Amino acid sequence: MSTTILLDCDPGIDDALAIAFAVGHRSIELAGITTVAGNVGVDKTTVNALAVSEFTGAKAVPVIRGCAAPLLGATRDARDVHGDSGLGGAVLPPPAREAEPGHAVDYLIQTIGAAPGEITLVATGPLTNVALAVRREPRLAGWVRDFVIMGGSTGRGNVTPAAEFNIWADPEAASIVFGAGWTVRMIGLDVTLQALATPSVRSRMRECGALGSELLLPALSQYRDSAASDPAVHDVCAVASVAEPSVFGYAPALVEVETAGRLTSGMTVTSFGSGSPNASVATSIDSGAFWDIALSTYRELAAAMG
Ligand code: BDR
Numbered sequence: 001m002s003t004t005i006l007l008d009c010d011p012g013i014d015d016a017l018a019i020a021f022a023v024g025h026r027s028i029e030l031a032g033i034t035t036v037a038g039n040v041g042v043d044k045t046t047v048n049a050l051a052v053s054e055f056t057g058a059k060a061v062p063v064i065r066g067c068a069a070p071l072l073g074a075t076r077d078a079r080d081v082h083g084d085s086g087l088g089g090a091v092l093p094p095p096a097r098e099a100e101p102g103h104a105v106d107y108l109i110q111t112i113g114a115a116p117g118e119i120t121l122v123a124t125g126p127l128t129n130v131a132l133a134v135r136r137e138p139r140l141a142g143w144v145r146d147f148v149i150m151g152g153s154t155g156r157g158n159v160t161p162a163a164e165f166n167i168w169a170d171p172e173a174a175s176i177v178f179g180a181g182w183t184v185r186m187i188g189l190d191v192t193l194q195a196l197a198t199p200s201v202r203s204r205m206r207e208c209g210a211l212g213s214e215l216l217l218p219a220l221s222q223y224r225d226s227a228a229s230d231p232a233v234h235d236v237c238a239v240a241s242v243a244e245p246s247v248f249g250y251a252p253a254l255v256e257v258e259t260a261g262r263l264t265s266g267m268t269v270t271s272f273g274s275g276s277p278n279a280s281v282a283t284s285i286d287s288g289a290f291w292d293i294a295l296s297t298y299r300e301l302a303a304a305m306g
């Protein structure tokens with residue numbers, strides 16, 4: 001049985017790999033992609049989402065542009081990690097189509113509201129679109145089948161000692177999202193820093209045809225993720241957790257987002273054992289199984305792309 005997902009993202013090298021994983025995995029149906037400013041500005045994340053979905057053969061998946069700036073603070077990007085285009089060294093053909101008319105926030109509310117209990121929302125960028133959606137339509141929290149984010153950490157951050165990028169880039173949005181009354185399935189640095197594209201993983205990507213040689217490998221070749229020795233494919237973990245739940249282990253926790261700290265803004269302060277959890281926090285990953293699944297998904301997608 002397949003799971004229908006909406007992917008809210010900021011491609012972004014690992015977001016691009018997450019899109020490819022979602023397109024390629026046989027138990028995922030990718031119903032739509034919404035974009036947000038994050039790794040690069042929203043114009044670029046939108047073009048990248050269109051280019052990656054077209055390149056991987058998912059031309060029919062709608063792409064809808066979202067917020068260009070965080071709710072309150074200054075706009076911050078991660079061009080130093082993902083390059084000016086957002087896709088590292090990958091240069092894909094320019095997309096033939098444009099984003100759908102309308103705004104990502106409306107699209108999320110309408111699409112999830114039209115099929116309550118059926119759609120899993122996966123967010124792999126700053127949480128600006130999701131925060132606005134759930135503020136405008138609080139019933140969204142009860143309509144999702146599941147809600148998964150790549151974001152946060154129970155320990156150290158990657159962009160500051162305290163904060164992970166997606167939370168740090170819009171901490172007020174993250175605070176709204178964690179307080180919205182649903183259980184946030186948090187795939188944070190605790191597990192994603194164990195999903196490293198090591199030299200041996202990258203050599204297996206050479207078996208992935210044009211998908212490997214034109215997207216996966218050139219994108220990763222210029223991924224400057226200084227928190228890890230090899231590139232960590234954070235966002236792929238979030239989508240993989242939907243497709244392959246047994247690869248991850250979880251613990252319930254109360255997660256609160258620091259929005260006021262001078263040095264700790266964007267920190268996900270995590271209390272395990274709290275009597276009122278709002279999150280299911282990923283605490284373990286089987287990295288070998290993760291890569292076996294990711295690489296076989298990419299190989300199958302490469303074969304389908306021809
Ligand atoms: C997260 O930040 C972004 O740079 C990546 O795309 C990922 O979503 C990792 O901290």
Ligand code: CA
Binds near residue numbers: 011039125235
């Ligand atoms: Ca991302």
